[in-house]
Amino acid sequence: MTSLHAQAAAPAAASTGASAHPVPLFRPLDGIIGAETDRLDLSQPLDDATADAVRTAFRDHHLLVIRNQSLDKERMYRFAELFGPIEGHMIRLADGSKWDAVHTITNLDAAGNPVAKPFISSNYFWHTDKSFLREPSLLTMLQAVELPPNGGDTQFADMTAAYDALPEAMRRRIDGLNSVQSLEFMRRYTGSAPPTEDDIAAAPPIAHPLVRTHPETGRKSLYIGMYSSHIEGLPEEEGRALLEELLEHATQDRFVYTHRWQHGDLVFWDNRCLLHRATANYEMGKHRRVLMRVVVKGTVPV
């Protein structure tokens, strides 16, 4: 938590005079996770030291908020690339086309009018992006483009803290178990349209560790959410009950940070150790909510 403050030099762009104790680039948010800064301008490429400071802050805080940005697709893509290769998308739009690497998520219909039920309604359930893939998403980045006057928050839950807070007996019970992640299950669970045969063929159900070790911090966290269908080797009902119990535990208020979007916010988070969900706390059929989105590809969970 504190290593960033000890190590990071103030970025050149932000230094306003020599100081023996440079002000840290990011300051922690007043929640369980996350840090923010208003001292970066991502419209220009970052120098190496600043890029390193941002990556270190990401490792330490798992969720970063960079205020006052207005990036085009190209700049957002370039910034996200500092964290790894950019993920392609399998989701098809109504006209058969696929999402661009940098795409938008909105509550707007094809004519640009707000609709009460947005295109991806499963985003309102706790999840970690693409956990049904062999190599699930590492980092998801959103930039506010249009916001409702109030609400439209995004929530994040800290799966490392949730794991640490489990009773010893439960940790012993779940260490070493695998959960099966399934797109088809998720669509049923969230009441969304069933996937096509092609979608299922491209992403058949896959087992991932229920307790995942973060490749950079070495810390264990729960790897659960709406794609988690059942537990390998357990009767289906027992596995479901366990998954529901863990999800309920892990999404208690004490593990959750609610991001109240401000104009100009660029927010990105670590899917390896956080769950997230959109919230429907605004008048969806009346106000526009548009966010730009890009995702960094991850590796096989261990």
Ligand SMILES: O=C(O)CCC(=O)C(=O)O
């Ligand atoms: O709309 C939101 O607040 C979150 C959407 C989401 O789940 C995502 O971008 O992966």
Ligand SMILES: [Fe+2]
């Ligand atoms: Fe998501």
